[in-house]
Amino acid sequence: MKKNHQNVESTPGTRERILQAAAEVFADSGFERATVREICSRASVNVAAINYHFRDKENLYIEVLKYSKELAFKKYPHDLGTQKGDSPEIRLRVFIRSLVLRILGDDPSSLFGRLVSREYIEPTSAFDVIVEETMRPTFAFLSEIIGELLGGKVPAMRVHMCCASVISQCLFFLYARHALAKLFPEQKFGRTEMEAIADHIAGFSLSAIKDLRKTMKGERK
Amino acid sequence: MKKNHQNVESTPGTRERILQAAAEVFADSGFERATVREICSRASVNVAAINYHFRDKENLYIEVLKYSKELAFKKYPHDLGTQKGDSPEIRLRVFIRSLVLRILGDDPSSLFGRLVSREYIEPTSAFDVIVEETMRPTFAFLSEIIGELLGGKVPAMRVHMCCASVISQCLFFLYARHALAKLFPEQKFGRTEMEAIADHIAGFSLSAIKDLRKTMKGERK
DNA sequence: AATTGATTAAAACTATTGTTTAATATTATG
DNA sequence: CATAATATTAAACAATAGTTTTAATCAATT
Numbered sequence: 001m002k003k004n005h006q007n008v009e010s011t012p013g014t015r016e017r018i019l020q021a022a023a024e025v026f027a028d029s030g031f032e033r034a035t036v037r038e039i040c041s042r043a044s045v046n047v048a049a050i051n052y053h054f055r056d057k058e059n060l061y062i063e064v065l066k067y068s069k070e071l072a073f074k075k076y077p078h079d080l081g082t083q084k085g086d087s088p089e090i091r092l093r094v095f096i097r098s099l100v101l102r103i104l105g106d107d108p109s110s111l112f113g114r115l116v117s118r119e120y121i122e123p124t125s126a127f128d129v130i131v132e133e134t135m136r137p138t139f140a141f142l143s144e145i146i147g148e149l150l151g152g153k154v155p156a157m158r159v160h161m162c163c164a165s166v167i168s169q170c171l172f173f174l175y176a177r178h179a180l181a182k183l184f185p186e187q188k189f190g191r192t193e194m195e196a197i198a199d200h201i202a203g204f205s206l207s208a209i210k211d212l213r214k215t216m217k218g219e220r221k
Numbered sequence: 222m223k224k225n226h227q228n229v230e231s232t233p234g235t236r237e238r239i240l241q242a243a244a245e246v247f248a249d250s251g252f253e254r255a256t257v258r259e260i261c262s263r264a265s266v267n268v269a270a271i272n273y274h275f276r277d278k279e280n281l282y283i284e285v286l287k288y289s290k291e292l293a294f295k296k297y298p299h300d301l302g303t304q305k306g307d308s309p310e311i312r313l314r315v316f317i318r319s320l321v322l323r324i325l326g327d328d329p330s331s332l333f334g335r336l337v338s339r340e341y342i343e344p345t346s347a348f349d350v351i352v353e354e355t356m357r358p359t360f361a362f363l364s365e366i367i368g369e370l371l372g373g374k375v376p377a378m379r380v381h382m383c384c385a386s387v388i389s390q391c392l393f394f395l396y397a398r399h400a401l402a403k404l405f406p407e408q409k410f411g412r413t414e415m416e417a418i419a420d421h422i423a424g425f426s427l428s429a430i431k432d433l434r435k436t437m438k439g440e441r442k
Numbered sequence: 443a444a445t446t447g448a449t450t451a452a453a454a455c456t457a458t459t460g461t462t463t464a465a466t467a468t469t470a471t472g
Numbered sequence: 473c474a475t476a477a478t479a480t481t482a483a484a485c486a487a488t489a490g491t492t493t494t495a496a497t498c499a500a501t502t
Contacts, residue, residue, distance in 0.1 A: 014479080030343055032253055036460060046481050051461060053479095120396050121342045122251060131403040139404060160405070161421045168393030169386050175341050175396060176389070182352040183360060184381070200382045207432035208425040235449080257490065267451050272491060274449095 015053050017043040020108075022050075023064045027114040031061055031124050062126055068112035069134065075109045076102035078141050088148040089206060095142060096170060096205070097198040103174045104194050117175045139163055149209045154216070162209055169201045236274050238264040241329075243271075244285045248335040252282055252345050283347055289333035290355065296330045297323035299362050309369040310427060316363060317391060317426070318419040324395045325415050338396045360384055370430045375437070383430055390422045 012020070021043035025034045036057055040047045054060035080098045082091055103113030116134065119127050146162045147154065173180070173189075180187065187193070233241070242264035246255045257278055261268050275281035301319045303312055324334030337355065340348050367383045368375060394401070394410075401408065408414070 033343075035458085037458090047460090048462080048481070049479090057460065118342055120400060121339055122254075123399050127399070128403065131400055135400055136404060161418075162425070164393055164397075165390050165422070165425050168389045168397070171393070171397075172385055172389030176385075176392075178344050178348070179341060179352055179356055182349065183357060197382075201386070204383070204386050204429040204433070208429040211428035211432065212425070256488085258488090268490090269451070269492080270449090278490065 014045050014049055018045060018050060018053060019064060019067050022060055023068050023111045026061060026064055027111045030118050058125060065115060065126055068115060072102050072109045072112040088145050091145050092206065093202045095145060096166065096202045099170045100194055100198040104189060113174055142166060146209065150213050166205050173197055235266050235270055239266060239271060239274060240285060240288050243281055244289050244332045247282060247285055248332045251339050279346060286336060286347055289336060293323050293330045293333040309366050312366050313370065313427065314423045316366060317387065317423045320391045321415055321419040325410060334395055363387060367430065371434050387426050394418055
């Protein structure tokens with residue numbers, strides 16, 4: 001029988017400890033470079049524990065993705081603190097701020113973002129699930145906002161491109177963080193800086209989108 | 222004695238064949254996943270050839286980076302077709318277009334970009350060189366243009382952030398290409414589409430930067 | 443033609459990987 | 473308490489990696 005069926009506050013069981021250690025190791029090293037021995041060492045369990053509790057390394061990785069995704073979106077949902085009826089401007093600012101905080105923080109919430117950032121470059125067998133269950137919904141959510149901002153009947157491609165522009169700016173600070181750390185060693189990435197980044201991206205994007213709307217209106221007549 | 226010291230048109234020698242094969246395999250699989258056996262197989266050489274001609278796998282990777290960088294920038298320099306005295310608007314458009322074509326094409330010119338995109342996520346021992354010899358100069362080149370566009374004395378951070386916004390949009394279509402292929406299977410990435418992407422990024426960014434300049438001027442007074 | 447140095451080739455070597463096995467320990471249940 | 477299910481452990485296994493070794497081959501010079 002399973003022990004610790006619902007241990008809320010005590011020391012985590014073997015399975016949980018493996019999940020946490022694996023999330024960190026996978027995020028730090030990627031699926032390939034991560035070794036089960038390193039994970040088991042950090043979790044203080046025997047090497048065979050992964051195969052016993054998770055069948056194999058690949059399945060553990062899948063479970064880590066589920067686990068870390070829940071962690072990330074519980075803390076930073078797309079519409080964090082949004083009211084019904086808020087303007088698309090506000091909703092865009094909130095979306096950007098949530099995304100930036102979700103992927104750039106140094107708490108466990110950022111694990112999912114770091115795992116996914118690796119999938120962009122080196123897709124694993126989990127890629128399709130991530131695309132359908134995370135990226136497509138996120139893209140759809142943002143498209144809704146941008147569609148409103150652009151107004152009226154806009155070619156889908158226009159909306160797509162603007163979504164790409166917004167998301168790319170947010171993700172950049174995640175996937176280029178090692179480069180940025182080398183290029184600008186004095187730059188810190190605390191809460192204040194993350195808010196500033198989000199503000200810049202939102203301002204930059206809103207200016208561009210509003211101008212695009214004006215230009216298109218001019219072209220239509 | 223070395224044969225083929227300067228063979229311009231004949232079949233490439235062992236060293237050259239290894240370089241070409243390695244560039245593709247490294248770009249496709251990354252440094253870690255790429256195997257010397259796969260590289261040697263594609264180059265039709267013995268497994269020991271890499272150690273003989275390049276000492277080890279790591280040194281081969283360094284040589285591949287030099288080789289592919291030269292290839293990429295020879296075809297698509299930052300200022301491709303620019304005249305002296307061109308406006309910063311034009312120079313920004315050219316910069317963006319060159320960058321997009323350099324990394325998104327399906328010719329060997331894109332190898333360097335694909336290799337570097339992996340370094341962003343999973344830096345190797347070659348990372349520092351790439352940062353100093355490729356990223357920093359590129360960033361400086363772009364900063365010059367953006368500084369002019371923003372005009373006058375602008376906080377360095379403002380320029381940095383705008384550079385990040387521009388570059389991020391360009392790189393996005395490279396590092397998110399697998400995701401985009403799944404999200405929008407019908408979307409093609411031929412020459413026409415690359416030009417459209419570059420146009421969008423340039424228009425989007427110029428709108429934002431011009432608006433930022435206006436806003437800052439308003440704040441100053 | 444012989445010799446010398448550079449190159450290629452096949453095989454073996456060493457290290458590390460994920461996984462499995464089989465024995466032992468632990469826990470829950472009758 | 474006894475027993476069966478669950479969990480942990482140490483050791484071995486099989487596969488694959490980069491590299492090295494040693495011998496054979498090739499090309500050019502003397």
